[in-house]
Amino acid sequence: MEKFTRITAVAAPLLRINVDTDAIIPSREMKTVGKTGLAAGLFAGWRYQAPGSRDENPDFVLNREPYRQARILLAGANFGCGSSREHAVWALQEWGMRSIIAPSFGAIFAGNCVRNGILPVVLDNALIEDLARQVEADPASRLLTVDLVDCTVTAPDGRRHAFAIAAADREMLLEGLDGIALTMKRDDEILAFQGHDRLRRPWIYL
Amino acid sequence: MARSIIDKLWDDHLVADLGEGTSLLYIDRVFLHERTGSVALKELAAANRRVRNPEQVFCTMDHIVDTLPGRSDSTRMPGGTSFITQTREAAHAAGITLFDIGSSDQGIVHVVSPEQGIALPGVTLVCPDSHTCTLGGIGALAWGIGSTEAEHALATKTLAVRKPRSMRIDFQGRLAAGVTAKDMILALIGAHSASGGVGYAIEFAGEAVRALPVEARLTLCNMGVEFGAWTVIIAPDQAVFDYVRGRPYAPRDQVLEQAIAYWRTLPSDPGAVFDREITLDCSTLAPQVTWGTSPQHETGIDGTVPDPAGEPDTNRRQAMERALAYMALQPGTRLDQVPIQAAFIGSCTNSRLSDLRAAAAILEGRRVASGVRAICVPGSTQVKLAAEREGLDRVFRAAGFEWRESGCSMCFYAGGESFGFEERVVSSTNRNFENRQGPRTRTHLASPVTVAASAIAGRLADARALAR
Numbered sequence: 117m118e119k120f121t122r123i124t125a126v127a128a129p130l131l132r133i134n135v136d137t138d139a140i141i142p143s144r145e146m147k148t149v150g151k152t153g154l155a156a157g158l159f160a161g162w163r164y165q166a167p168g169s170r171d172e173n174p175d176f177v178l179n180r181e182p183y184r185q186a187r188i189l190l191a192g193a194n195f196g197c198g199s200s201r202e203h204a205v206w207a208l209q210e211w212g213m214r215s216i217i218a219p220s221f222g223a224i225f226a227g228n229c230v231r232n233g234i235l236p237v238v239l240d241n242a243l244i245e246d247l248a249r250q251v252e253a254d255p256a257s258r259l260l261t262v263d264l265v266d267c268t269v270t271a272p273d274g275r276r277h278a279f280a281i282a283a284a285d286r287e288m289l290l291e292g293l294d295g296i297a298l299t300m301k302r303d304d305e306i307l308a309f310q311g312h313d314r315l316r317r318p319w320i321y322l
Numbered sequence: 323m324a325r326s327i328i329d330k331l332w333d334d335h336l337v338a339d340l341g342e343g344t345s346l347l348y349i350d351r352v353f354l355h356e357r358t359g360s361v362a363l364k365e366l367a368a369a370n371r372r373v374r375n376p377e378q379v380f381c382t383m384d385h386i387v388d389t390l391p392g393r394s395d396s397t398r399m400p401g402g403t404s405f406i407t408q409t410r411e412a413a414h415a416a417g418i419t420l421f422d423i424g425s426s427d428q429g430i431v432h433v434v435s436p437e438q439g440i441a442l443p444g445v446t447l448v449c450p451d452s453h454t455c456t457l458g459g460i461g462a463l464a465w466g467i468g469s470t471e472a473e474h475a476l477a478t479k480t481l482a483v484r485k486p487r488s489m490r491i492d493f494q495g496r497l498a499a500g501v502t503a504k505d506m507i508l509a510l511i512g513a514h515s516a517s518g519g520v521g522y523a524i525e526f527a528g529e530a531v532r533a534l535p536v537e538a539r540l541t542l543c544n545m546g547v548e549f550g551a552w553t554v555i556i557a558p559d560q561a562v563f564d565y566v567r568g569r570p571y572a573p574r575d576q577v578l579e580q581a582i583a584y585w586r587t588l589p590s591d592p593g594a595v596f597d598r599e600i601t602l603d604c605s606t607l608a609p610q611v612t613w614g615t616s617p618q619h620e621t622g623i624d625g626t627v628p629d630p631a632g633e634p635d636t637n638r639r640q641a642m643e644r645a646l647a648y649m650a651l652q653p654g655t656r657l658d659q660v661p662i663q664a665a666f667i668g669s670c671t672n673s674r675l676s677d678l679r680a681a682a683a684i685l686e687g688r689r690v691a692s693g694v695r696a697i698c699v700p701g702s703t704q705v706k707l708a709a710e711r712e713g714l715d716r717v718f719r720a721a722g723f724e725w726r727e728s729g730c731s732m733c734f735y736a737g738g739e740s741f742g743f744e745e746r747v748v749s750s751t752n753r754n755f756e757n758r759q760g761p762r763t764r765t766h767l768a769s770p771v772t773v774a775a776s777a778i779a780g781r782l783a784d785a786r787a788l789a790r
Contacts, residue, residue, distance in 0.1 A: 132640070132641065133517075133637045133638065133641050134516050134618075136753070136755045138734070138753070138756075138758050139755065139756060142757060143734050143735060143736035143737075144735060144736050144737035146357075147401035148404060149364060149404055149405055149408045149409075150364075151361065151365075161756060161757045161761075167757070167761035168737075168761075192637055193517055193637065194520060197516060197550060198452060198547075198548075198755065199734075200452040200466040200467065200468055201357075202358070202450070202468035202469045202470060220521070220550075222520075222550070223486075223520070223521075223550075223551075223552045224452055224466050224467060224468055227471060228470065228471075231468065231470040231471065241637070282342065282344065282484050284340060284482060284484070295482065296369075296474050296478060299478040299480055299482065302337070302346065305337055305338050306479060306480060310348075313348065316584075317581075318573075318580070319442070319573035319577050319578070319580070320378075321378075322377045322378055322571065
């Protein structure tokens with residue numbers, strides 16, 4: 117997994133509430149069993165003129181310069197709600213997005229982000245709207261910095277805004293950790309749990 | 323100290339405290355389906371890792387499989403066949419139990435799981451599917467995860483989880499006739515928004531919940547994710563114990579009695595403290611229907627399309643305006659005057675035998691309005707067979723409904739079947755998102771009886787007027 121420490125990049129505002137994972141990657145764009153080949157389907161329902169076409173809708177933010185270079189997305193509340201499809205995160209990652217800043221996230225989506233090197237940052241909605249206004253004044257030069265080492269977002273006006281993130285999520289992103297390998301080090305504890313639990317709840321052990 | 327049902331299940335599955343509020347929890351059951359389980363099994367095998375306890379892992383074919391009679395591995399979804407064949411190969415290689423196409427036990431994952439006794443009270447169960455919270459209806463601690471987390475659960479029998487805040491929702495009063503669990507959950511989301519439950523593990527409680535049959539509790543919990551909850555749960559009671567008894571993977575005889583004795587200890591202790599408690603009066607609820615593109619865009623069938631101008635919050639107002647443009651609806655329009663072109667009964671929300679019985683009671687002796695395409699997709703092959711034994715299929719067919727094989731079907735569009743461009747469908751499913759059921763398809767979520775009554779009327783309709 118790609119590590120995340122600190123990025124300074126163009127930020128694209130998409131300040132709609134309740135953006136669901138069907139909108140991030142429509143099911144019709146998930147054509148093969150795998151994690152790749154999904155970037156072209158990112159936001160397909162909004163990004164293209166018609167379903168199935170690749171004629172760009174010039175009004176959609178990620179089709180405009182300099183937002184095509186965006187690595188940070190400024191989003192509305194409950195971003196990534198709905199379906200558990202990790203394809204939404206794989207599509208964002210393949211497209212080039214590294215961090216999403218929103219007032220709140222769908223729980224499964226946020227979990228999928230940290231397992232794929234994308235940093236979900238929770239900030240207050242009014243602050244995100246202010247960041248969007250600052251960026252939109254000149255998006256190519258008014259960049260945002262997202263720093264996971266000191267857990268801050270630096271606005272174009274130079275102000276730094278702290279954010280909170282679970283320690284385990286932060287460590288996973290900073291180190292690019294493999295969660296399975298970490299847990300496998302606790303094999304003795306898992307075996308001990310099973311040994312005790314098998315007596316207490318025998319119906320679990322088919 | 324008084325503990326909630328969620329505290330108790332958390333404690334009983336704790337393998338290790340990882341610090342900072344994160345726990346390594348033991349996962350009793352993993353369920354997979356061909357849409358998102360396939361990639362988890364493949365990636366696991368590619369990493370040379372194996373499924374730790376394959377006897378406790380199950381998989382079904384529901385998302386991609388066709389629901390037309392005479393179906394096979396080929397589907398109408400582009401690339402669909404590869405999801406089916408690769409899931410089958412990976413499931414066999416991993417040694418897990420697969421409910422394959424053609425099996426009498428195949429069906430939608432969250433219908434099959436309690437039906438087979440795989441989901442039980444008090445178990446932890448995960449599935450790479452957001453509607454896994456459905457199983458809270460029988461008292462399981464069950465939640466949706468991504469495919470990478472599914473790999474973790476398969477390989478280690480555990481997941482590292484940060485304990486969410488706790489909430490209890492007291493559904494007060496008794497439902498009026500013709501009002502259902504679907505109406506309760508839509509009303510909750512309408513009142514508190516689609517993000518009202520974000521960050522919470524939620525216990526659904528109260529008189530209206532206790533009065534619900536088990537299948538209706540599954541419906542209520544199904545849309546917990548549409549409320550934004552990490553998961554939702556209902557304390558198991560005698561109705562659940564009776565439901566579980568005799569199911570294929572459920573415990574039997576002395577072990578069942580031992581299990582029931584444990585399950586009786588699970589309800590929240592008196593005095594258990596929740597971070598948030600809210601109430602919803604169910605005694606005055608009308609059947610609910612959505613008018614927009616989020617489940618929070620909903621109101622009573624006797625209501626009207628709201629005016630965004632009256633919404634003080636800018637973000638919500640803009641979302642309403644977008645929704646009304648997408649849905650081609652005007653503020654002030656009576657919902658029971660909105661004409662429909664299609665009606666759908668199915669999905670993990672509302673496709674169980676009790677749902678089909680209730681819809682059939684409305685449809686019996688009546689005909690679907692001309693110009694309305696109506697489809698019923700039983701939630702599992704077992705549900706379909708049971709319905710056919712009762713003659714429900716004949717009622718649906720005589721009314722003008724298509725009667726399908728089991729699967730997720732047209733709950734979502736994946737490039738295959740859809741209800742058509744700008745067509746309006748009343749649907750017993752869980753998501754009215756833009757383009758969810760087809761390009762520019764307009765979805766109105768409702769209960770199965772509301773769908774049945776609407777199919778007959780050719781417009782959104784109040785089933786209470788047709789009750790016999």
